[in-house]
Amino acid sequence: MESLASVVLAAGKGTRMKSALIKVLHPIAGQPMITWPVTAAREAGSDPIVLVIGHQANAVQGTFRGAKDILCAMQEEQLGTGHAVACALDALAGFRGTVLILCGDTPLLRAETLKNMLAFHRDNSAAVTVLTAMMDDPYGYGRVVRDPAGRVTRIVEQKDADPEEQEIREINSGIYCMDSDFLYANIKALGNNNAQQEYYLTDLLAIAVRKELTCLAIQAADADEIMGINDRIQLASAGRILRSRINREHMLNGVTIIDPENTYIDHGVTIGCDTTIHPGCNIGGGTVIGEGCLIDGGVSITGCRIGDDCHIKAASVLEDSELGEDVTIGPMAHLRPGTVLGNQVKIGNFVETKKIVMGKGSKASHLTYLGDAEIGCNVNIGCGTITCNYDGVNKHRTVIGDDVFIGSDVQLVAPVTVGRNSLVAAGTTVTSDVPPDSLTISRVPQVNKEGWRLKKK
Numbered sequence: 542m543e544s545l546a547s548v549v550l551a552a553g554k555g556t557r558m559k560s561a562l563i564k565v566l567h568p569i570a571g572q573p574m575i576t577w578p579v580t581a582a583r584e585a586g587s588d589p590i591v592l593v594i595g596h597q598a599n600a601v602q603g604t605f606r607g608a609k610d611i612l613c614a615m616q617e618e619q620l621g622t623g624h625a626v627a628c629a630l631d632a633l634a635g636f637r638g639t640v641l642i643l644c645g646d647t648p649l650l651r652a653e654t655l656k657n658m659l660a661f662h663r664d665n666s667a668a669v670t671v672l673t674a675m676m677d678d679p680y681g682y683g684r685v686v687r688d689p690a691g692r693v694t695r696i697v698e699q700k701d702a703d704p705e706e707q708e709i710r711e712i713n714s715g716i717y718c719m720d721s722d723f724l725y726a727n728i729k730a731l732g733n734n735n736a737q738q739e740y741y742l743t744d745l746l747a748i749a750v751r752k753e754l755t756c757l758a759i760q761a762a763d764a765d766e767i768m769g770i771n772d773r774i775q776l777a778s779a780g781r782i783l784r785s786r787i788n789r790e791h792m793l794n795g796v797t798i799i800d801p802e803n804t805y806i807d808h809g810v811t812i813g814c815d816t817t818i819h820p821g822c823n824i825g826g827g828t829v830i831g832e833g834c835l836i837d838g839g840v841s842i843t844g845c846r847i848g849d850d851c852h853i854k855a856a857s858v859l860e861d862s863e864l865g866e867d868v869t870i871g872p873m874a875h876l877r878p879g880t881v882l883g884n885q886v887k888i889g890n891f892v893e894t895k896k897i898v899m900g901k902g903s904k905a906s907h908l909t910y911l912g913d914a915e916i917g918c919n920v921n922i923g924c925g926t927i928t929c930n931y932d933g934v935n936k937h938r939t940v941i942g943d944d945v946f947i948g949s950d951v952q953l954v955a956p957v958t959v960g961r962n963s964l965v966a967a968g969t970t971v972t973s974d975v976p977p978d979s980l981t982i983s984r985v986p987q988v989n990k991e992g993w994r995l996k997k998k
Contacts, residue, residue, distance in 0.1 A: 544638030551645030552595030571807025621739030
């Protein structure tokens with residue numbers, strides 16, 4: 542197969558985003574905007590991929606740190622799309638084949654569309670092929686003008702189009718395939734004799750027409766794919782489309798999503814079949830959910846691994862945690878990073894955990910804080926129990942053995958170990974280790990003063 546390289550234009554700041562963050566790094570469906578066109582180029586077979594960067598260059602580079610197929614080219618001044626591509630030439634030195642030119646702010650572009658465009662370009666031995674779309678309201682877009690044979694003769698901008706040209710509904714996406722020899726030979730010939738004094742990539746198309754080279758256009762099947770993101774309104778619109786695609790794929794794979802329009806699942810989430818997700822859930826990238834799970838409404842899950850047949854009850858928050866099978870969480874529980882729960886564990890309402898390991902069959906049913914702890918199997922943690930893990934300077938660990946019963950309102954002052962098969966009575970403050978098979982009780986003696994209230998009256 543002929544070699545393919547891509548140039549992704551990502552140097553602009555994106556002032557209409559009204560943000561300190563460069564436009565192409567704004568997250569959409571769980572990852573920075575620029576990663577979407579880069580992934581599409583990669584899946585289409587592109588290697589290398591050259592990012593033309595400018596504003597916040599280090600941050601853009603950092604997004605792809607370690608990716609061997611990514612090269613970067615600096616565009617110190619943003620002088621137009623033609624100038625941006627010219628900045629990529631050094632990075633493309635020695636490459637021959639087809640060059641894809643993409644925009645870093647087009648997250649809806651699919652690899653399948655690029656593959657179709659490449660096949661069309663190569664089958665027709667074109668010098669330039671432009672991706673276009675049909676729009677009911679093309680106002681503001683450059684119009685694609687074709688000759689009777691269907692070849693492109695020029696692209697005319699809205700402000701320069703005559704009344705007849707303004708009736709054209711086929712618009713330019715800013716995405717191109719170009720023969721590398723043609724690109725290298727003509728990119729330096731671009732001029733900036735225009736109102737903006739910028740170098741436009743569309744002028745390469747005019748050069749190809751003037752030299753009587755084949756210049757073609759192919760329409761994207763879905764006009765949404767070429768949507769460029771310029772402001773937060775368009776970012777939200779594109780996000781809805783991406784989430785719809787993601788949710789559709791999960792449903793086709795056997796996941797029940799009760800209300801897809803109100804369920805927010807990021808790219809990269811894996812969900813097993815026969816899992817049901819209720820409305821209002823946010824499931825972040827890197828999460829793996831097993832089969833047969835039930836996720837109630839309003840749940841937030843990020844970076845977790847959840848086994849089969851788990852039930853995450855309403856309004857619970859799970860972060861960077863690992864759950865075994867048949868685990869029940871919530872409602873309104875908070876699993877903070879480092880929580881590891883064995884099979885058949887129950888974490889109930891208003892329970893918070895952090896950096897704990899909890900063995901099979903153990904439970905903390907309500908109103909409990911467990912942090913920096915190792916908890917064995919078949920342990921009962923009573924209501925109101927807390928591990929006192931922080932002394933104001935350092936964190937300390939609590940260890941609870943198998944088959945321990947912790948009564949209500951117990952304070953475990955770490956570092957402390959409770960031996961297996963022990964019982965800690967309600968209201969106890971544990972400050973020293975508890976031997977196995979023990980009863981531990983620590984209470985102030987109760988004093989009853991009969992008639993005391995009557996005397997006060």
